[in-house]
Amino acid sequence: MAVVIQTLRPHHLLDILAGLKASDMAGPAPECRPGENGVRTITHALAANLDTPVKFVVGPDDICRPCDKLRPDLTCSRFLPNREPPVAFDDYNNPLDRAILKKLGMRPDQVLPLREFLTRVRGNCPGLERVCAHAHQDAAQKLSGILQGLEVLGITRGGGMPVPAAPT
Numbered sequence: 001m002a003v004v005i006q007t008l009r010p011h012h013l014l015d016i017l018a019g020l021k022a023s024d025m026a027g028p029a030p031e032c033r034p035g036e037n038g039v040r041t042i043t044h045a046l047a048a049n050l051d052t053p054v055k056f057v058v059g060p061d062d063i064c065r066p067c068d069k070l071r072p073d074l075t076c077s078r079f080l081p082n083r084e085p086p087v088a089f090d091d092y093n094n095p096l097d098r099a100i101l102k103k104l105g106m107r108p109d110q111v112l113p114l115r116e117f118l119t120r121v122r123g124n125c126p127g128l129e130r131v132c133a134h135a136h137q138d139a140a141q142k143l144s145g146i147l148q149g150l151e152v153l154g155i156t157r158g159g160g161m162p163v164p165a166a167p168t
């Protein structure tokens, strides 16, 4: 059955874009192995979901849902490597996702067609890579990967009216 994308963490989508190849979306949908996160499944479904309304969340998404690191209380059990004191994934990723949404003129839980989100991403490149690159990543490389991923999906022009972020 075709996968319908419902929720995405913005940084998950940007990470996928930065390494996206057309072949990732070819052929039959991959089976999600027990405990595996949904990256391969969601990546495969991107091109088919460009006009799907997606909720952009700060919290668990369609990629986290099958992951065996997601606790029953919907927090992630993982910690960033090599940090002392330890830093929980959520404590790093939640502010990151809020910052990406703010840069795109969006608020948490806002619903947009995937194509419109990607168009906003294109309109904020260059610049967005400085918000979304992880500490160990080269921001210029991340930008180049995101632009290539957008091209693979046919998003070649930025635009879209920014929606003011709601007060928090």
Ligand code: SF4
Pocket (backbone or CB within 6 Å): 037, 038, 060, 063, 064, 065, 067, 068, 069, 070, 075, 076, 077, 078, 089
């Ligand atoms: S490790 Fe954590 S953040 Fe990553 S997919 Fe699994 S539950 Fe989500």
